[in-house]
Amino acid sequence: MFYRADLFEEAGIKAEDIVTWDDFIEAGKVLKDKTGVDMLCMAESRSDATYRFMLMQLGKFYFDAEGNPQVNSEESIRAMEMCKKMYEAGITFNNSSWDDMVAGMTADKFACIAEAVWMVGSIKDAAPDQAGKWACMPLPKFDADAEAMGASNGGSVLAVPSASENAEAAKEFVKFCMEDVDANVEGFQNYGLYPSYLPALESEVFQEGDEYFGGQKLFDMFTEIGKTVPQVNYTSNFAEAIEMSKNCVARVLLEDADPAKVLSDEQEEMEAKFGK
Known part of the structure; x- marks a missing residue:
């Protein structure tokens, strides 16, 4: 969780006091009240990243190890309900595009971005004048007594075609x-x-330490977080599944649909399309 340390300080918020997502929401309300700034950059329909991170934190993904859809699991419903709770608290900034997100960042429209390690370079490139104002902390947990769990987004793949002669x-x-x-x-x-x-x-x-991030030992922290990221099964259906998931987020946030019903419908659709 990348966050604006200067905005937190202005609102009297201490990052170390944010242990759970509920803590995060309450801190977001304080931030909005004292500064007018939204707490989290979270897309309403363009991306399902926040939901997906939370899903991984709870040890789940779209598919299980055998490739079976499992988006109607209790963990999935809990993750989507938390996204809705955050949205209804009025503390989220809708990044309808990457450019919109960058514009919001440079205009101090939000204080936090939940994203992968590659976001370090993106923040520096987008807001060079905000050096010293950013910091990073682990993602909040669902339960205070639970073990910390990381999440992943993006990544790279190297593949050797099976038809290769060498x-x-x-x-x-x-x-x-x-x-x-x-x-x-x-x-x-x-x-x-x-x-x-x-x-x-x-x-x-x-x-x-990274000077832009106030001298914080940023990458050492990401190395430790990386050890807690669960292995997930993307399957050959991931590209279609993520589009379906984005639509579910939009239905829950923008149409006030019930997360359990939306995810149950998505489960049926996935089973019908993917044959699992």
């Missing part, structure tokens, strides 16, 4: 490139590429 050589070349610690560190230093190769994250460069 599949084994290609695999070895990938290993040669991606398991080079120095190359991973150089990619991070020069291009902001946060590596997936775990040994590279042991390099000192990832333990250093």
Whole structure:
């Protein structure tokens, strides 16, 4: 959770006091009352990211390990209900497009963005004059006594086509490139590429503070959070599933539809389309 430390301070909010999503909502109400700024950048229909992060925090995803849809699970309903609760509290900023989000960021329209590690570079590029004003904290939890769980968004894939005449050589070349610690560190230093190769994250460069984020040891925190991110099964149906999920978010937030009913309908649609 990236947040504007200066706006929190202005409203008298301490990030360390925000443990649960309910804490987050209450802090958002204080922020809105004292500064007029929305707490969280959360799309109403363009993206389902907030719901999806919460779903992962609860150990679920669109599909189970066998590829069966499970969007009508108790965890899924709980995640969607929390999104609705946040929206109805009047503390969310609708980023109807990436450009809209950037404009809102530079105009101090919201204080927080829940996003992956790659957002570090995006914030710096979009708002260079806000250096020293941003910080980062773990995502709030659903229950104070629950173990912290991270989430993921985006990522990259390297694949060797099964029809390749040189599949084994290609695999070895990938290993040669991606398991080079120095190359991973150089990619991070020069291009902001946060590596997936775990040994590279042991390099000192990832333990250093980031001046833009007030000297916070940002990447060290992401390394620790990464250890709590659950493995999920994207399946070949992910692209269609995410579009269906966005529509569900829109129905719940904009049409005041019941989350349980919406997700039950989505479950039936997924089973019909995906044959699971």
